[in-house]
Amino acid sequence: MWYLSVMLIAISILSILFIMLVMRERRIFRSIISKIRDHPDVTTSDQRSILFLSYKSEVLQELDSLLEATNTEKFIVILSAPEWLVSQKRRKWVHHTVVYAKELGWEIEKVSIIQVKQKGITRIRHVVEYLENNHREGRGMNDGKHYASGHTRTLS
Amino acid sequence: MATAIDTIFATIFLISFIGKIRNMKESTLMVQSYGVVPTNLLRASTIALVTTEFLLVILFVSGVFRWARDVMTILLMLFFILIIVIKRRNQKGSKACSCIGDVEFINKYPITRNIIFIGILLTDIFVSSHHQPHEYSSWTVLMLSIIFTLLSEVFTRYKFVKGYKDHVVS
Numbered sequence: 340m341w342y343l344s345v346m347l348i349a350i351s352i353l354s355i356l357f358i359m360l361v362m363r364e365r366r367i368f369r370s371i372i373s374k375i376r377d378h379p380d381v382t383t384s385d386q387r388s389i390l391f392l393s394y395k396s397e398v399l400q401e402l403d404s405l406l407e408a409t410n411t412e413k414f415i416v417i418l419s420a421p422e423w424l425v426s427q428k429r430r431k432w433v434h435h436t437v438v439y440a441k442e443l444g445w446e447i448e449k450v451s452i453i454q455v456k457q458k459g460i461t462r463i464r465h466v467v468e469y470l471e472n473n474h475r476e477g478r479g480m481n482d483g484k485h486y487a488s489g490h491t492r493t494l495s
Numbered sequence: 496m497a498t499a500i501d502t503i504f505a506t507i508f509l510i511s512f513i514g515k516i517r518n519m520k521e522s523t524l525m526v527q528s529y530g531v532v533p534t535n536l537l538r539a540s541t542i543a544l545v546t547t548e549f550l551l552v553i554l555f556v557s558g559v560f561r562w563a564r565d566v567m568t569i570l571l572m573l574f575f576i577l578i579i580v581i582k583r584r585n586q587k588g589s590k591a592c593s594c595i596g597d598v599e600f601i602n603k604y605p606i607t608r609n610i611i612f613i614g615i616l617l618t619d620i621f622v623s624s625h626h627q628p629h630e631y632s633s634w635t636v637l638m639l640s641i642i643f644t645l646l647s648e649v650f651t652r653y654k655f656v657k658g659y660k661d662h663v664v665s
Contacts, residue, residue, distance in 0.1 A: 346638040353645040360652040367659050465524035472527075 368453065368460050374443060375415065380436055387415050387436075388454045390466065393447040394420035398467050402450070403431075405470040410434040411477035419447035497558070498636060500619045504568065505555040505640035507612075510647055512548040515541075529578050530585050547571070556637045565616045572609045572616075579605050 376383050392402065406416070416432065418425050419440035429437040440447055452463040463469055515522040523541045526532055532540045551571075554564045 343634055343638065346635075346642060349642055350638065350645065353642065353649060357645055357649050357652070360649060360656060363656050364652055367656065461518060461520065463518075463521050463524065465521060465528050468524040468527045472524075 365460070372453070372455060372460075375417065375438065378438055378443065380438055381415055385415065386455060387413050388452050390414040390416045390435075390450075390452050391447050392416055392418050392450055393440075394418070394424055396450045398450060401467050402470065403428075405467070405474055406432045406435060409470060409474045409477055411473050414452075417443070417445070417447060419445065496622065497561075497619070500615060501555050501558055501636050502639045502643070503615070504612075505552055505636055506643040508548045508551045508555065509640050509644045512545060512552060513644065513648075515545050515548070529582055531578055531581060552640075556640065557633050558636070562620060565620045569613050569616050572613050576606055576609050579609075 372389070375381060375389060376385060392399070406414070414435045416428075416435050416437045417440050418428060418437055420428075422439065422441075425437060425439045450464070450466050452466055452469060454461045454463065519541065522545070523537050526541050526544065527534075527537055551564070551568060554560060
């Protein structure tokens, strides 16, 4: 059974490598976040989630309308696009802070959300579904409020 | 032969299981993105999916119930093909599904991949149905699948860490 011990050694070496890579990945994420917080449009103690977005991505159309309508959770949107598009979106997505990705020296390829919490950093790739859930919750809340205010008005 | 097939499938389901359980929130969103499950059952079905994958890992590692296990996996693969077809009909957006963790080259052509898996399982049913559980011990299968899983994780992370140096956030 000599090969079993060889495999055991391989597993331990690989897990050490894995832990080292995870640590490096965390350091990269931390540097990304601190770089964003150094940007003049964003305050240092900002706890909002960060949404990475590129104008080449396929889901931009859906995300565009969702971001315009949703204000339950506010995002820092890092948008990689031509400058005119960024300024247009800045006017359109009034609830969110839009940061021009080139100012940070970045080119964004994939859409994702990074959430910063006490426990650590979570990454979400299914952005459309996440925003749809947010939108649904927000709409429900607003409907309730409108309905309640209308109701009280008729009563009084 | 049987050991190789067991190792391949144990690795696949272990990668997928670990990828799902690490970020349960995201896996729930993934199940939602299929668009088949009603909203109030999302969490329950995610847990069911993860449990099924864990059970399949155990079955493939131990090598028991060979025949029943293969049929079960084929049914699961057919179910996923159905889901992918439905999803593509509904929305013509992103084609790739992250059914198996973060490994990209497997996730690029999900339908072809599933058909290949079904083919392998069918050969397994017809070729090695009445054999004893393994030629080697199931420790070998377990260790090999752990090694391959770790390799894929290390590879994915290494690609990310290396890619960041070019100032590309992906």
